[in-house]
Amino acid sequence: MQPVDAFPPREAPAGQPGDAAPESPAAVPPQAPAAFAYPAVDPGFPALGLDELLAAHANLLSRIKICYGTDRPTFERDVLPLVRRYAAFVHLLPATPANYFNVPGGLLQVGLETAFFALQGTDAHIFSGRATITTRRHLEPRWRLATFIAGLCAEVHRTLGQVIVTDHAGSEWQPYLLGLHPWLSQHAVTRYYLKWIPNAPDSPGLSLFVLPQIVPVETLQHLAQGNTVVVPHMMASLSGMPLYREHNILAELVRRSAALVIDRFLKASADRYGKPQLGSHLERYLVDALRRLVATHPAWLPNSERSRVWYGRDGLFLVWPNAAADVRKLLEADQLPGVPKAPETMLEVLLGAGVFETRADGKPLWTIAPPGAKTPLEAVKLAAAAAVLAGLEPRPEPLADALAAELGAAPEGSAAPTPT
Template sequence: MMRWWLKHEKGNAASPAPALVAEGYFLPESSESLLAADHRKRLLERICQYTALSQPQFDQLYLDPIHRYAKYVQQLPASESHHHAYPGGMLDHGLELMACSLKLRQSYLLPSGAAPEDQAAQTDAWSAAIAYGALLHDIGKIAVDLQVEYQNGELWHPWHGPLNKPYRFRYVTGRDYQLHAAAAGLLYTQILTPRLLDWLSGYPTLWGNLLSLLANHYEYAATLGELVLQADRVSTAQNIGANPTKALQAPTRSLQHHLLTGLRHLVKNEFKLNQPGAAGWLTENHLWLVSKTATDKLRAYLLAQAVNGIPSSNIAMFDELQSHGLVDTTPEGKAVWSATVSDEGWQHRFTFLRLQPSLIWADESRPRCFEGTVELVADNTVPRGEAIESALDRPQATSAKETPEPLPPNHDFDYLDDLMDMLQETVEHEDESSAQGLKSSTASPREAPGLAFVDWLREGIQSHRLLVNDCKAKIHIVDGTFYLVTPGIFQLYASEHPELSAGDDKTDAWRRTQRHFEHLGVHLKRPNGQNIWTCTVQGPRRKASLNGYMLQNAETLLSPVPTDNPFLNLTY
């Protein structure tokens, strides 16, 4: 068994001699002592296996930052009452995230889209950046969430260096839960040496992704951010007794992120403002969006982006926007405001969602403010079309969940092997399902054209180039699987691949593609053996019908599968 975790790091003092420590205080330990615990040795072994580096390289790139991290976090917990809420929990969580993220990283070639020789040359740098992001993503908590004091009453701040005297800690009452992400910038240069930072900064894409992650801007951290988020969910779920497999399959972006992104897109690119017939009015202090118009457009946009979990009811959508703090709440505690818009002899009353303009534009320049007036009226009624929605559409209240009890410091860590095995099984399962669902890339010549069409579908859906659940889309989600509208989807494919046409006969091209797809046998057949399923489309003014194919396994194109299109219903 390798014993490198017991090596004495240069400049890292050994554990101080036993001293008289008051009750409730912890004695600082050396990093070697902290990392010598059996469960941490096992995690370090996993991390070393996943990097596949020589011992000197591993010591330099991974072990040295881990020792520095251990000296700072000591016996501090990762949270007050959620995950890893016990002495030493921060160190355990950091090591688990490193191991999980490196395991997940094995399924990716980075940077995406680069030439194979460039990916090979940058392998070690990307692996290290992912591991550093995982280790440091919560490091700011020790600076702002916890108050740490020495036995003499002096407060400790991590920018003064590691703890060196007996200490105790408590969580700051009324703390800002978003602040620890910003505080990471105070500390990561104390964990990562200038030499490591020089190395990473030589890869601009990697460097930008890592800095975005450490600043909590996961939307700009690309795959690096996604891997750390997945690893964080797995480690947290395993520790609190939840299902880590489900956590691994959870969306990498929160619903709040999607709602805000959608609102920003619509306001900046699609909504007319400050005129009769507009979707909103901008005043100096508020952005007023017509409630039903904004909500319907937002839902349609998110469905087209294949976002999962979008409420089909406007009332439920109002609740989501309000619960995430994206819209202002009325004095009555509701999301919808009633106000009158007046401008040069024109006046109309609307129900609005009221937003803070900074949510949409941040530091960007804004459109000119409305020169008329928006005046609140006392009666905050919901528009008729929204009021008639059944109360049954509202999300049902769930019983309050008990806060998990903090785990004792000597709890069983046998779950670590299960955790890593679960990651291995998940990766293998994904590979198998892709191979089984769409057959092999070494398929027969007869199957190759159909597989090429499916590959085009997959790439288009995952890149959002092909719309899903949009009014103009040729792809929808029905009964939990992909519904391919025919002949539209095959005609679109043929138009993008003119080489398929024999002479000028484009009709034969899309029909041949449709037949090749059928020969794959990856679609569901109706009970009567026919291939084509009919759906009714219920719009606000008229009803129509569509014909299409239903896939057997939707996850071969995208996982998780988006929500069903609420406007389509199978009629067989």
């Protein structure tokens, strides 16, 4: 299949992620039924070809080509096949059912926009700063391509475990086996239908299972040639896991770009439809901040003197709002737009996402009595310790005793936040 001709001459974009966002093309709507029907009939999504699918994103693809900074043959060799494979995998799927990029083609659009801003951000950063000039010259194009890939696939995990795709007869697409467009072609499907799974967890690590369908082996081999850092940093970004003892600039660029893209969409949606939802996208940045603090901040060493983190027989606790202050400082340093800074808002988001666990009476704050503490402390409890301890080596061992002081009571005035 020939690549789509999507590169008319365009004015070069500015060099920082704070510039104007790429123009979002009109979403490709499902074709309406031929006649009015009651009860309402789900029109489904049309099985568009890849050229038709990507034609709607011609302007954005042109800006990506300019930002990549190569001639057309090089771009069509290095980048466009990745875009086509990603488009083949996600097709017209929305990114979410009712939050950000919840329109047909939303998952493709958010991937392209995040990849564009992340790639653009590489111009202002030096990767492998301690390496020789020769080594940096060898690694720089690989860092740029890996950053683009990580941005492109930043939301692809949403196809796994959050939505069920079927044809008219009810046969289901299996995303772990092949992309959506190949499935449509193999089964001669002309329209497909979605069923969203309620309260599905956000699991970015699942993206690694479908990455081979988007990134060919030859590309991974190219990224890994002559180094042992580019691919691990890209994989860490996609899986949402911090790298211990290393600063992952690639993950930082993708995280900031995704937050920017989603925040812009929600603000534009608010202009059209009212107040945006306090959505699931905020959870990932907060959980990521918790993981990074546990991995790198000396005051977050579990069960150490005056620690923010206490791990007992009855679970993992974070001293609150002290822990929230550290999260706020980290997020401010990340310069992520739209991410909450107030402890109350963080608490609301993480409780709503099921990251934190309330007491039996529904109150969010627990009273804990860590060893050596002169007075009891207020804390929040993680629903699963692995949410922040996963990948930490050596894995902390829980204390033999329980930490919760009085499991039926809560600190005075610690009522659960009211959802907004």
